Amino acid sequence: MAEGYTVLVVDDEPPIRRFLRTSLGAAGHRVVTAENAAEALTMVGAEKPDVVILDLGLPDRSGLDVIAEIRSKSPVPIIVLSARSDERAKVEALDLGADDYVAKPFGMAELMARIRAALRHAYQADGELPAFTSGDLKVDLVRRHVSRGGQEIKLSRKEFELLRHLVMHAGKVLTHRQLLREVWGPAQIDEVQYLRVFIRGLRQKLELDPTRPSHILTELGVGYRLQLPPEQRAG
Amino acid sequence: MAEPQARPTAEAVPGTTEDGHHWAAFFLGIASERGSAPRPLPYLGSAAAVGLALGCGLLIERFVGLQSVLLVFLMAILVSAIAWGLLPSLFACVLSVLAFNFFLLPPVYTFTIADTDNAVALFFFFIVAVIVSNLTAATRSQIVVARARTRTTAALYAFSRKVAGIGTLDDLLWATVHQVSSMLNVHTVLLLPETQESSAALALAAGYPPEDRLAAADVDAARWCWQHNDAAGNGSDTVSGGDWFFLPLRTGSGPVGVIGIERDRSEAPMHADERRLLDALADQAAVAIERISLARGLAEARVLGETERLRGALLTSISHDLRTPLASILGAASSLRSYADRYTPEQREELLSTLQDEAERLNRFVGNLLDMTRLESGAIELRLDLVDVAEIVGAALERARNVLAFHRVEIDVASDLPMLRLDPLLFEQVLFNLLDNAAKYAPPGSRIDVHARRDGEGVAIAVLDEGAGIPRGDLKRIFEKFYRVHAQDRQRAGTGLGLAICRGFVEAQGGRIDAQNRRDRSGAVLTIRMPVAETAVIGNVLAANG
Numbered sequence: 001m002a003e004g005y006t007v008l009v010v011d012d013e014p015p016i017r018r019f020l021r022t023s024l025g026a027a028g029h030r031v032v033t034a035e036n037a038a039e040a041l042t043m044v045g046a047e048k049p050d051v052v053i054l055d056l057g058l059p060d061r062s063g064l065d066v067i068a069e070i071r072s073k074s075p076v077p078i079i080v081l082s083a084r085s086d087e088r089a090k091v092e093a094l095d096l097g098a099d100d101y102v103a104k105p106f107g108m109a110e111l112m113a114r115i116r117a118a119l120r121h122a123y124q125a126d127g128e129l130p131a132f133t134s135g136d137l138k139v140d141l142v143r144r145h146v147s148r149g150g151q152e153i154k155l156s157r158k159e160f161e162l163l164r165h166l167v168m169h170a171g172k173v174l175t176h177r178q179l180l181r182e183v184w185g186p187a188q189i190d191e192v193q194y195l196r197v198f199i200r201g202l203r204q205k206l207e208l209d210p211t212r213p214s215h216i217l218t219e220l221g222v223g224y225r226l227q228l229p230p231e232q233r234a235g
Numbered sequence: 236m237a238e239p240q241a242r243p244t245a246e247a248v249p250g251t252t253e254d255g256h257h258w259a260a261f262f263l264g265i266a267s268e269r270g271s272a273p274r275p276l277p278y279l280g281s282a283a284a285v286g287l288a289l290g291c292g293l294l295i296e297r298f299v300g301l302q303s304v305l306l307v308f309l310m311a312i313l314v315s316a317i318a319w320g321l322l323p324s325l326f327a328c329v330l331s332v333l334a335f336n337f338f339l340l341p342p343v344y345t346f347t348i349a350d351t352d353n354a355v356a357l358f359f360f361f362i363v364a365v366i367v368s369n370l371t372a373a374t375r376s377q378i379v380v381a382r383a384r385t386r387t388t389a390a391l392y393a394f395s396r397k398v399a400g401i402g403t404l405d406d407l408l409w410a411t412v413h414q415v416s417s418m419l420n421v422h423t424v425l426l427l428p429e430t431q432e433s434s435a436a437l438a439l440a441a442g443y444p445p446e447d448r449l450a451a452a453d454v455d456a457a458r459w460c461w462q463h464n465d466a467a468g469n470g471s472d473t474v475s476g477g478d479w480f481f482l483p484l485r486t487g488s489g490p491v492g493v494i495g496i497e498r499d500r501s502e503a504p505m506h507a508d509e510r511r512l513l514d515a516l517a518d519q520a521a522v523a524i525e526r527i528s529l530a531r532g533l534a535e536a537r538v539l540g541e542t543e544r545l546r547g548a549l550l551t552s553i554s555h556d557l558r559t560p561l562a563s564i565l566g567a568a569s570s571l572r573s574y575a576d577r578y579t580p581e582q583r584e585e586l587l588s589t590l591q592d593e594a595e596r597l598n599r600f601v602g603n604l605l606d607m608t609r610l611e612s613g614a615i616e617l618r619l620d621l622v623d624v625a626e627i628v629g630a631a632l633e634r635a636r637n638v639l640a641f642h643r644v645e646i647d648v649a650s651d652l653p654m655l656r657l658d659p660l661l662f663e664q665v666l667f668n669l670l671d672n673a674a675k676y677a678p679p680g681s682r683i684d685v686h687a688r689r690d691g692e693g694v695a696i697a698v699l700d701e702g703a704g705i706p707r708g709d710l711k712r713i714f715e716k717f718y719r720v721h722a723q724d725r726q727r728a729g730t731g732l733g734l735a736i737c738r739g740f741v742e743a744q745g746g747r748i749d750a751q752n753r754r755d756r757s758g759a760v761l762t763i764r765m766p767v768a769e770t771a772v773i774g775n776v777l778a779a780n781g
Contacts, residue, residue, distance in 0.1 A: 087660060088618075105598055107591075193621045193654060200623055211625050211646045218630045220659045221618070 008049035037061035077118035117171030134229035166226035175223040277319030284311040316371035324368035398523040408441035422497040452477035484521035560593035631666035641679035656768030677702035
């Protein structure tokens with residue numbers, strides 16, 4: 001499913017552009033590149049990419065500006081490349097509308113998985129309620145039914161809401177604020193500890209070993225990610 | 236050397252201010268009679284002594300006769316010479332002659348003398364009395380001077396002993412101005428150069444009573460004194476326009492500062508003894524100031540040496556820890572490129588995984604260097620948040636998965652732990668470093684335990700390994716930068732930064748970290764103790780209502 005898309009790579013470092021062009025090209029994608037913000041914005045209009053890979057540290061403008069500007073005219077999925085020093089910018093980028101992030105230095109498998117999750121979400125028809133199956137965990141959003149190893153799991157209303165959002169964006173990171181806004185409402189977006197408590201509860205019920213979760217992964221300082229089953233992660 | 240120093244006080248030097256007398260007064264003997272206006276007390280005393288002698292004289296004259304009465308008056312004169320010195324005793328002589336003449340010599344109640352014998356006797360009595368007065372007063376003043384000198388010497392000795400024990404410049408300056416001020420009964424200041432050069436400007440370093448500024452004329456005098464290494468100002472013959480007299484603080488290697496005392500312009504020039512005392516105090520202060528600057532120079536040299544050592548360790552660390560993975564990466568990449576077709580798929584896989592592992596190692600090392608730099612430059616910005624310990628432990632284990640590939644990891648996180656207020660990213664880095672460290676020092680196949688439990692008022696998170704443990708003497712030192720427990724196997728030796736970063740990060744978040752050896756088997760336990768935030772309770776209440 002992940003072949004034949006146009007990927008725009010925005011990074012000012014030639015070695016990064018070169019290795020991404022090679023790797024993504026080998027995976028069957030058409031790769032176009034830009035080395036600064038101005039070029040990137042032109043390319044978004046001209047090439048109509050299916051996904052944008054954007055470095056936050058650009059020479060001419062902040063990557064955050066670029067995200068805001070792209071979002072003002074296009075819903076194209078954006079995956080941010082962040083350096084270690086961009087901890088804060090990373091969360092801002094996601095809240096501004098970026099779809100995901102990969103921290104530099106990153107492995108190609110990781111980046112491919114992010115691209116796949118972003119595309120999957122972008123091309124998922126509106127109103128479609130996916131069923132989610134990963135290992136022995138099954139979530140049926142239509143019937144509101146969750147089971148592990150065939151055993152039904154009872155969830156509270158809020159727990160189910162939380163899980164529903166994770167499932168709808170399976171494979172993608174969701175920030176604390178995004179989850180809080182969707183599940184608790186805009187007035188509660190800063191109450192991160194609510195979220196932590198409910199995530200802890202969900203893990204107790206869904207995970208085999210809650211101390212080493214394999215479904216609901218923590219993105220420290222950012223949010224949570226529902227891990228896709230291995231067959232959907234690998235290329 | 237660095238004994239705790241009490242602030243020097245007046246009581247510290249015996250006799251400084253007792254019974255209101257001042258050293259100068261004792262020291263100068265008759266100076267107080269010479270210099271200032273005559274005080275009435277000695278003369279009243281002398282008059283009283285003469286009056287007493289007159290009373291006795293009248294009694295003796297009535298029952299015995301006139302012959303021995305003059306000796307009674309002589310006693311009064313002696314008493315006032317011993318008690319009050321020359322002038323009061325001369326006053327007593329005159330009073331005695333007049334009183335004897337008026338009350339005792341016939342015709343009484345007149346100043347005329349009828350008998351020539353009596354006139355001659357009275358005349359010689361007067362001569363003898365004056366001579367006795369002089370001799371007695373001279374002896375007295377010698378005794379007073381000797382006693383004052385003894386006390387001065389004792390005070391100077393006590394001062395020198397005290398300054399020898401003072402370790403900081405501030406304390407020394409304060410002790411000096413206080414001592415000069417109380418011994419000479421003057422206002423005192425100390426000026427030191429702002430830098431080491433002889434052309435440097437002088438700055439007020441101490442004053443007793445405290446002074447903020449000097450008049451321009453006094454500043455000029457102080458500067459002249461400093462530049463010419465000679466006395467200047469009011470009371471000397473150079474730059475004498477101001478109120479202060481300045482003396483250089485000299486040592487064998489030149490002046491180290493300037494001491495100033497304030498003098499009344501109308502006052503007589505400084506007495507030689509006063510000046511000698513000031514010189515003695517200035518010399519002692521100068522020697523002590525030089526001693527302290529030398530000690531400080533030595534300490535600075537030591538710090539510089541330590542910095543050099545650290546820089547050396549950093550270079551070693553960088554050259555080893557950057558180069559080793561780079562060598563593997565370059566080696567593996569170039570082999571793959573040049574001989575790709577000769578390798579079996581397994582060999583190729585081996586080289587590729589070397590490439591990846593070594594690049595990851597390099598990444599960790601660079602991360603450590605960055606963390607250390609952030610810590611040292613104080614650029615750590617905490618983003619505190621209430622977090623679930625289990626969650627952070629999970630995240631750290633996830634990230635350390637490759638590092639821990641050859642160890643069994645057991646986790647035991649108590650289920651009733653409160654939320655902790657900490658910076659999740661920093662804390663995860665701490666746990667990662669501890670896991671990385673355990674993996675490095677414990678043999679492959681051994682077990683690593685992660686415990687999180689309540690610990691009194693806080694939470695204790697421990698990482699236990701089954702390695703060789705830590706030599707007793709190294710338990711504290713392993714948290715020092717670039718310190719490594721001596722590893723036989725160089726391959727496993729770390730950067731020497733990991734645990735230093737752990738301590739820095741943990742302490743920045745209000746926690747503590749320590750290292751112990753396991754009691755039940757060989758191996759190390761590294762324990763982080765974090766306090767529990769008060770607001771953590773909210774989270775637990777919410778959980779109950781979920």
